Amino acid sequence: MLMQTHEARLDALRKQLEKQGIDGFVIPISDEHLSEYVGSYAQRLAWLTGFGGSAGTAAVLKNKAAMFVDGRYTLQVRDQVDGRLYEYKSVPQDSLAEWLAANAGKGAKIGFDPWLHTRGWAKAAAAALENVGAELVAVEANPIDAVWQDQPTPSAAEAFIQDEALAGRSSADKRSEVAEWLKAKKLDAAVISSLDSVAWLLNIRGADVERTPVALSYVIAHADGTADWFIEPGKVPAEVSAKLGNAVRVRPRGDFTAALGELSGKRVAADPDRAVAAIFAALDSAGAMAVPLTDPVVLPKAIKNQAEQSGHRAAQARDGAAVARFLHWLSVEGPKGTVDELSAADRLQAFRKDTGDLRDLSFDTISGAGPNGAVVHYRVSEETNRKLEPGSVYLVDSGGQYPDGTTDITRTVWIGPGEAPAEVRDRNTRVLKGHIRLATQTFPVGTAGSQLDTLARQFLWDAGLDYAHGTGHGVGSFLAVHEGPQRIAKARGGQAGTDQELLAGMILSNEPGYYKTGEYGIRIENLVLVEPRKIAGSEGDWLGFETLTLAPIDKALVDRSLLSPAELAWWNTYHARVREVLAPQLEGDALAWLEEACSPL
Structure with missing residues (x-):
């Protein structure tokens, strides 16, 4: 009989921990590749606790348990996770390692799955536990898997080739670049375990993870330009093998650990932030020298070439037309009071499917009413x-995966009839002003994302307001919607990517927001491309942003009196561009709606 309640599942896990001789266990949202979005087989935290977010960790001891999430999920965790079973903890304010140390007790053995955590995390947790006489223990078998009776199996979907015309470079060229990097570092090989890095390096895509077109696999790249690709052989069609050629050796995924053992005496690069602790342990056991270096694919992948940039513009134009059709539909149906969050999300997805090019959503649509x-x-x-009630605010954050680009857009909409309250228009306009400020900023080469973050927050700060998430994340090309290494966010808290300088060709989101608990949320998000800028009389080299996303922003939520002449000019120029690109793709009432939505403010 399947365990239906989360209390029963927690009880079963505790019994299994006792069988395995450990006193506690740490459960992250993770897979063997440290992916943000994981396959259904790896959704261990969701199965155990009911938490549906994309980031979080639970710690389970014999008599207590805790759930750790960041500011994005403060409200969600309380809705989804039983507070009688788990304490709610906020990161980075609350440390999981410190909580374990405070609650484990002397002599306790706390288990962790080394295929789901970084070596750095394991070292920090082990040190914290050692200070109180407890021990961190790597388990050979994940105890969740022993009690998850209907655990899905990993996807068997076939990998496929990403057209070189869209990729802009051949896999051989990319592997040659990695080989030159290895030789310059006097290294023999690099372990590539991030799924999007594998996909980019080999110019392949897959369907093993919802919302991200990747294939479950690893690569060991060698200094001679060859590579070993560890993937279930049945997932590699003949045309994929033929395209990759003899320089890419296809080996069973199950051989990966043994292959690490074959690197004895070699100098091998592995990324401490992207490769799991088990990979480092296997290299150490083999007598290889594991050299902790950033995945050599990460930066080249983030810097989009001309083909990828052109692909993104085409994808954004196509996606923008789908979003415009949805916003027109919502303007008609929303005030009737019959639309709910699910039907709105379904309708938006249908408009994207109507393009004929949608391969998947880029993430689960955030369709939030009131x-x-x-x-x-x-x-x-x-x-x-919830129903989208007339006279309320609706936030929709969504995106699509197209062969030529990945999209991510947020629009906040006033569901009429009537005028939005003054407070809502004030908050939305402050968010808009921050969005415009960031979109129009020029900055010197060498500027990091953390140096720009305040620009988007300043008008909220003026009113004593803020938002508990980053302002911008990197975006892939028909890959992960959240891509590093670049990020625009507060520098404090050790957030990854905030010290990465922004480079021409990088794509990021620009998404300030404001959230009033229990009432409404506001976010305005466009994707932007970092591009060189010429400034008359300037010294040195400068950069700026090209806004890629094209869809109307709701006028009904704007207080025109709060906008400066320069901000009004941006609004009107942006919407003229939206009209120019989207109008040829629309007709009838949708076109008439677009013309009105894009008319000067």
Whole structure:
């Protein structure tokens, strides 16, 4: 009989921990590749706790347990995870390692799965536990898997080739670049375990993870330009093998650990932030010298070449037309009071499918009506589904995966009839002003994302307001919607990517927001491309942003009196561009709606 309640699952896990001789266990949202979005087989935290967010960790001891999430999920975790079973903890303010140390007790053995954590995390947790006489223990078998009776199996979907015309470079050229990097560092090989890095390096895509077109596999890249690709052989069609050629050796995924053992005496690069602890342990056991270096694919992948940039512009134009059709539909149907969060999300997806080019969504649509919009990473379900009430705010954050680009756009909409309250228009306009400020900023080469973050927050700060998430994340090309290494966010808290300088060709989101708990949420998000800028009389080299996303922003939520002449000019120029690109793709009432939505403010 399957365990239906999360209390029963927690009890079963505790019994299994006792069988395995450990006193506690740490459960992250993770897979063997440290992916943000993981396959259904790896959704161990969701199965155990009911938490549906994309980032979080649970710690389970014999008599207590805790759930650790960041500011994006403060509200969501309380809705989804039983507070009688788990304490709610916020990161980075609360440390999981410190909580374990404070609660484990002397002599306790706390288990962790070395295929789901970084070596750095394991070292820090082990040190914290050692200070109180407890021990961190790597388990050979994940105890969740022993009690998860209907655990799905990993996807068997076939990998496929990403057209070189869209990739802009051949896999051989990319592997040659990695080989030159290895030789310059006097290294023999590099372990590439991030799924999007593998996909980019080999110019392949897959369907093993929802929302991200990747194939479950690893690569060991060698200094001679060859590579070993560890993937289930049945997932590699003949045309993929033929395209990759003899320089890429296809080996069973199950041989990966043994292959690490074959690197005895070699100098091998592995990324301490992207490769799991088990990879480092296997290299150490083999007598290889594991050299901790950033994955050599990460930066080249982030800097889009001309083909990728052109692909993104085409994808954004196509996606923008789908979003415009949706916003027109919502303007008609929303005030009737019959639309709910699920039906709105379904309709938006249908408009994207109508393009004929949609391969998947790029993430689960955040469709938040009224108070649900204040949950930053809200995920609508049958249980939480709300009507879009007339006279309320609706937030929709969505995106699509197209062969030529990945999209991510947020629009906040006033569901009429009537005028939005002054407070809502004030907050939305402050968010808009921050969005415009960031979009129009020029900055010197060498500027990091953390140096720009305040620009988007300043008008909220003026009113004593803020938002508990980053302002911008990198975006892939028909790959991960959240891509590093670049990020625009506060520098404090050790957030990865905030010290990465922004380079021409990088794509990021520009998404300030404001959230009033229990009432409404506001976010305005466009994707931007970092590009060189010429400034008359300037000294040195400068950069700026090209806004890629094209869809109307709701006028009904704007207080025109709060906008400066320069901000009004940006609004009108942006919407003229939206009209120019989208109008040829629309007709009838949708076109008439677009003309009105894009008319000067």
